[in-house]
Amino acid sequence: MTATDSIAEGSRQDARAFVYISNAEDGDIGTYRMLPDTGMLQPGPRVPVAPMVMPMAVSHDRRFLFAAVRSKPFSIVTFAIDGANGALTRVSQSPLPESMCYLSLDKTGRYLFAACYAGSLVSVQAVDADGRVADEPLQVVATGRHAHSVRIDESNRFVFVPTLGSDAVFQFTFDAQLGRLRSNTPSLVLVKPSTGPRHVITSADNRFVYVDGEMLGTVMTFALDAATGLLSEVDSASGVPPEANLVPGTVRGTQPGRDTERDIWAADIHATPDGRFLYMSERTTSTLAQFDVDGTSGRLAYRRSTPTEKQPRGFAIDGAGKFLVATGEKSETISVHAIDAATGALGPPRKYPAGRGANWVEIVSFD
Numbered sequence: 001m002t003a004t005d006s007i008a009e010g011s012r013q014d015a016r017a018f019v020y021i022s023n024a025e026d027g028d029i030g031t032y033r034m035l036p037d038t039g040m041l042q043p044g045p046r047v048p049v050a051p052m053v054m055p056m057a058v059s060h061d062r063r064f065l066f067a068a069v070r071s072k073p074f075s076i077v078t079f080a081i082d083g084a085n086g087a088l089t090r091v092s093q094s095p096l097p098e099s100m101c102y103l104s105l106d107k108t109g110r111y112l113f114a115a116c117y118a119g120s121l122v123s124v125q126a127v128d129a130d131g132r133v134a135d136e137p138l139q140v141v142a143t144g145r146h147a148h149s150v151r152i153d154e155s156n157r158f159v160f161v162p163t164l165g166s167d168a169v170f171q172f173t174f175d176a177q178l179g180r181l182r183s184n185t186p187s188l189v190l191v192k193p194s195t196g197p198r199h200v201i202t203s204a205d206n207r208f209v210y211v212d213g214e215m216l217g218t219v220m221t222f223a224l225d226a227a228t229g230l231l232s233e234v235d236s237a238s239g240v241p242p243e244a245n246l247v248p249g250t251v252r253g254t255q256p257g258r259d260t261e262r263d264i265w266a267a268d269i270h271a272t273p274d275g276r277f278l279y280m281s282e283r284t285t286s287t288l289a290q291f292d293v294d295g296t297s298g299r300l301a302y303r304r305s306t307p308t309e310k311q312p313r314g315f316a317i318d319g320a321g322k323f324l325v326a327t328g329e330k331s332e333t334i335s336v337h338a339i340d341a342a343t344g345a346l347g348p349p350r351k352y353p354a355g356r357g358a359n360w361v362e363i364v365s366f367d
Contacts, residue, residue, distance in 0.1 A: 017319070017363065020056065021355070022358070022360040023046075023354060024329075026355035028048050028355060029056075031045055031046070034318065034323070036318070040336070047088045049069065049077055053068070054068060055067070055360055060107060060109050063081060064131035066133070068096060068114065074097070074098060074099050074100065076093070076125075078131040092131070094134065099118055101115055106152050107154070120144065121140055121141060121143055122150045122161055124137060125137045139180055145163055146166070146251065161200075162200050164214055164215075171186070171187060171231060184229055194215055195218065195220075196214035196249070196251065199267070199268055203271070210300075212267075214266045216248055217265075218239065219278065221234040221235045221298045221300060235300065237291060239280040240266075241282075241289075241305040246284060249265055268281045268314050270317050277344035279291070279324065279346075281315055283311045283313065286310050288306045290304050290346065304345065306337065308328070308346075309358075314360040327360070327361055329357055331358065332354055333351040334351070334361075335352075336351075336352070
């Protein structure tokens with residue numbers, strides 16, 4: 001089914017769920033309305049931003065969408081989200097210290113975190129009540145090689161930064177009064193060599209932290225100490241389809257002439273809101289791996305991999321946990337997969353048009 005399929009007159013037109021896709025090569029954000037009962041998308045306007053618009057983040061109150069521009073001059077663009085129709089209105093554009101590959105916010109919405117792969121650093125910038133990001137960072141902190149994401153825990157006290165080139169997850173405490181990071185003790189936790197820790201998420205109950213490994217296609221489970229904010233590795237599970245016959249990857253660009261056609265190349269991870277299922281995108285096979293989550297131990301069990309868009313860098317799950325939307329960097333469509341509530345299995349894709357270099361997905365739902 002494509003976006004040209006008609007939408008039944010009896011559809012719930014009053015539903016308010018919106019999907020935003022950043023298209024790096026076209027320099028814009030695609031907007032869509034999602035019908036929550038069916039997952040069908042109604043494409044809306046493409047909103048111009050700048051070349052190489054990539055990572056995005058949504059404020060916790062759903063009022064603002066933040067998008068990072070990775071072409072010079074590096075910047076962060078804030079858009080106001082119209083809760084009635086999902087329309088984006090540009091609010092401001094502010095400098096970023098570097099080309100940032102990941103954005104997130106603290107739980108108060110007053111601070112924006114950003115991670116820089118090339119510069120091996122993270123930054124903190126203040127955000128005012130109108131969504132404007134301050135021109136000058138409050139803090140720029142050096143990390144291990146190739147910081148690839150940055151996220152705060154549910155208590156708003158601890159921040160984690162996977163560094164792909166150092167095979168380490170850096171651990172920080174966060175002062176929400178001052179907007180400052182401080183290295184925890186110890187400052188990092190090491191993972192298996194040549195794992196390439198990339199993206200990080202926390203469980204809804206804040207007991208576990210999950211990190212995927214770009215070069216091994218694994219997802220690591222860490223127990224989170226609620227008092228100290230320190231991580232301890234519990235387990236690791238592979239999400240690479242066994243039949244794919246892939247080999248461990250390397251840090252891209254470090255071995256000129258290397259044939260990467262069979263390299264493992266994992267990207268993004270997300271869990272359903274109820275925490276029962278976790279998914280990881282693998283770009284070489286263009287698949288989404290599904291894991292079942294043991295709520296007691298936090299351990300993951302690989303179940304299956306589902307084909308999706310070509311070279312899937314980013315995806316997201318809607319607030320009800322019913323649909324997964326995936327992009328492909330080498331595809332000019334996006335896919336909506338229904339999530340089976342009982343098994344977590346992903347249904348066949350329903351495809352819709354996207355721009356060139358589609359790479360990041362945000363879904364905003366309103367009650």
